[in-house]
Amino acid sequence: MKTSRFIILALLVTSTAWGQARKPSTIVELATYRGADREALLYAGAKTEGKIIWYTSLAGDSYKELVKAFETKYQGVRVESYRAAGAELVVRLRGRQSAPQHCGHHRDHRRKPNLLAR
Numbered sequence: 307m308k309t310s311r312f313i314i315l316a317l318l319v320t321s322t323a324w325g326q327a328r329k330p331s332t333i334v335e336l337a338t339y340r341g342a343d344r345e346a347l348l349y350a351g352a353k354t355e356g357k358i359i360w361y362t363s364l365a366g367d368s369y370k371e372l373v374k375a376f377e378t379k380y381q382g383v384r385v386e387s388y389r390a391a392g393a394e395l396v397v398r399l400r401g402r403q404s405a406p407q408h409c410g411h412h413r414d415h416r417r418k419p420n421l422l423a424r
Contacts, residue, residue, distance in 0.1 A: 349380055357384040361399060363392045 329347070330336040336347065352358055362369050373385040390398060 349383070352380065352383040356382075357386050360385055360387045361395055362387060362389050363395055364389065 329341075330339040336344075339347070341347075360369075360373070364372075369387060369389060373387055376385055377383065388395075388398065
């Protein structure tokens with residue numbers, strides 16, 4: 307009986323460890339991935355893309371300092387910022403949501419979930 311408990315416990319521990327060691331292969335998996343190398347994976351992906359687009363409603367030029375600090379920390383990743391008032395941002399994001407998404411040389415025409423729907 308003790309041996310069977312040990313075997314079951316060993317299987318549970320190793321299966322959990324194997325599940326965590328697997329790298330995320332989809333956006334959904336990456337969003338929930340909590341591995342120690344998560345930041346490195348995100349950085350590598352951003353470097354491959356070359357830029358990120360940041361939509362913000364921060365007032366004044368304060369966001370420019372954040373962009374500069376980000377680009378300093380993450381060399382090779384350019385930040386393209388779009389600053390607008392809240393309502394204007396919602397309109398812009400809804401428009402981007404219905405447009406095809408470009409990822410490298412891949413053009414994604416799949417319909418995305420409507421995250422901005424009210």
